[in-house]
Amino acid sequence: xxxxxxxxxxxxxxxxxxxxxxxxxxxxxxxxxxxxxxxxxxxxxxxxxxxxxxxxxxxxxxxxxxxxxxxxxxxxxxxxxxxxxxxxxxxxxxxxxxxxxxxxxxxxxxxxxxxxxxxxxxxxxxxxxxxxxxxxxxxxxxxxxxxxxxxxxxxxxxxxxxxxxxxxxxxxxxxxxxxxxxxxxxxxxxxxxxxxxxxxxxxxxxxxxxxxxxxxxxxxxxxxxxxxxxxxxxxxxxxxxxxxxxxxxxxxxxxxxxxxxxxxxxxxxxxxxxxxxxxxxxxxxxxxxxxxxxxxxxxxxxxxxxxxxxxxxxxx
Amino acid sequence: xxxxxxxxxxxxxxxxxxxxxxxxxxxxxxxxxxxxxxxxxxxxxxxxxxxxxxxxxxxxxxxxxxxxxxxxxxxxxxxxxxxxxxxxxxxxxxxxxxxxxxxxxxxxxxxxxxxxxxxxxxxxxxxxxxxxxxxxxxxxxxxxxxxxxxxxxxxxxxxxxxxxxxxxxxxxxxxxxxxxxxxxxxxxxxxxxxxxxxxxxxxxxxxxxxxxxxxxxxxxxxxxxxxxxxxxxxxxxxxxxxxxxxxxxxxxxxxxxxxxxxxxxxxxxxxxxxxxxxxxxxxx
Numbered sequence: 001x002x003x004x005x006x007x008x009x010x011x012x013x014x015x016x017x018x019x020x021x022x023x024x025x026x027x028x029x030x031x032x033x034x035x036x037x038x039x040x041x042x043x044x045x046x047x048x049x050x051x052x053x054x055x056x057x058x059x060x061x062x063x064x065x066x067x068x069x070x071x072x073x074x075x076x077x078x079x080x081x082x083x084x085x086x087x088x089x090x091x092x093x094x095x096x097x098x099x100x101x102x103x104x105x106x107x108x109x110x111x112x113x114x115x116x117x118x119x120x121x122x123x124x125x126x127x128x129x130x131x132x133x134x135x136x137x138x139x140x141x142x143x144x145x146x147x148x149x150x151x152x153x154x155x156x157x158x159x160x161x162x163x164x165x166x167x168x169x170x171x172x173x174x175x176x177x178x179x180x181x182x183x184x185x186x187x188x189x190x191x192x193x194x195x196x197x198x199x200x201x202x203x204x205x206x207x208x209x210x211x212x213x214x215x216x217x218x219x220x221x222x223x224x225x226x227x228x229x230x231x232x233x234x235x236x237x238x239x240x241x242x243x244x245x246x247x248x249x250x251x252x253x254x255x256x257x258x259x260x261x262x263x264x265x266x267x268x269x270x271x272x273x274x275x276x277x278x279x280x281x282x283x284x285x286x287x288x289x290x291x292x293x294x295x296x297x298x299x300x301x302x303x304x305x306x307x308x309x310x311x312x313x314x315x316x
Numbered sequence: 317x318x319x320x321x322x323x324x325x326x327x328x329x330x331x332x333x334x335x336x337x338x339x340x341x342x343x344x345x346x347x348x349x350x351x352x353x354x355x356x357x358x359x360x361x362x363x364x365x366x367x368x369x370x371x372x373x374x375x376x377x378x379x380x381x382x383x384x385x386x387x388x389x390x391x392x393x394x395x396x397x398x399x400x401x402x403x404x405x406x407x408x409x410x411x412x413x414x415x416x417x418x419x420x421x422x423x424x425x426x427x428x429x430x431x432x433x434x435x436x437x438x439x440x441x442x443x444x445x446x447x448x449x450x451x452x453x454x455x456x457x458x459x460x461x462x463x464x465x466x467x468x469x470x471x472x473x474x475x476x477x478x479x480x481x482x483x484x485x486x487x488x489x490x491x492x493x494x495x496x497x498x499x500x501x502x503x504x505x506x507x508x509x510x511x512x513x514x515x516x517x518x519x520x521x522x523x524x525x526x527x528x529x530x531x532x533x534x535x536x537x538x539x540x541x542x543x544x545x546x547x548x549x550x551x552x553x554x555x556x557x558x559x560x561x562x563x564x565x566x567x568x569x570x571x572x573x574x575x576x577x578x579x580x581x582x583x584x585x586x587x588x589x590x591x592x593x594x595x596x597x598x599x600x
Binding site: 011015019022026027029031132135136139142143144145147151152154158250251253254255257258261262272288291295296 | 334434437442443444445450530534553554557560561564567568570574578
């Protein structure tokens, strides 16, 4: 177990390092730099002024020096300050991240809560007509463009309930009900594809688990049907299911970027698209690093959880 | 497992799987429309006719017209052409590069494997849309760069997917036998490993085409992918969204077109997996 953790930890450090390099290079490889865009509109800028701003922002150093400087600051817990506003990026991100977090958590929660019973039911009715129908419905769910679903929901609610607040945002602390009402449609739009995928995964994991020898043994010794499904099979089926949940966490964030746009939500996705357009290096780097680190850590923790639950994994 | 019985079994199984049949028909139909767009589209997708604008479906315009009076059906058919072209190129890029990396990883094992797969993990850690946005920002907008961006983003999917079965195949006795009679690594990969990966590749290529169509639509919806005047289903939808309350047809049909395109490939991939994977057959 200790050896397994050590290997996975060293992998984790490597991946995080790689992610930081990609995040750093990506925004710098985009043509046009921040200072030119900042001063670009003003025709009377001299090269001297540009250089001065560059110097102040540390952008005239070599790439490696800039990267190492950024990495050093990161390790000391300093994520940098926004090029345009001079505000620490943690503040800018902090103002936006709760929208995205709330949206993704609601969507993930909704997907998980509905996918497990749906998957169990599909496994139970396997190979019947109902199974084919549900499968086709779930495939349609996986392939529905969430921005389209969002737009249709807005339209539908406008026709049916003209006073329903479909778009925009109020903080939970100001108006809890208004906050949840405004997040209802975006949550559904974001959750449907994930819900459909997760139910399919739950279905095949349940089918796998129900085919195992210990299930036959449990049935043979007279364990009632419900207990076989929920106590014996479901617990083992949860392993592949939880892996999928980890992977879909990343998908949900990608989807949130698009859904935020549809519903005019001031979330991290919109902040990042804006920051890329403005070449706001520290803000882009910090937010990419935050999102990817969260994804990598969630998946690392899930792996560790399995290794703890299932000794076969760490012994391999 | 020789190649012949697999092919024979496929012939026997494919027509029996309704998912493959329906998905395959949807795909063939839509690809035909896309390839023959100039023949099948009833109007020029850019032809404006202000007098006919924002109409519902009629005999003259089967799916209605948009806010400039352009024929929605024709725009969708041309949109398919762009969408399929981009998705197919992206999957081809990802399959060739990602597949090679995955197979090389599994055949050489050790440090080669570890380094390649950790690099794949780095790419995989980025949300798909976000990484694609970044790559397009670097390469510049347009259909070609969008295809390249989606292709790069999909590389780790194919690398991971082909690595696992290759590990199993590389450990089989017939590969050991081939090595014993002096076959080089390249020959082993081409004539012993690749043929056994065809079904995995077919299934994943079909499923990836399905998601690549959605990613392309999302990117052009955000205004990042292909640029006007290139036709694009995602951009059609984002432009139509502003007029949703006045004329919903444009939004409804362009979204439905994206859904149907992605749905066809997904159904096909799902059915192929059932038909080609002997392990799943037992459980169905």
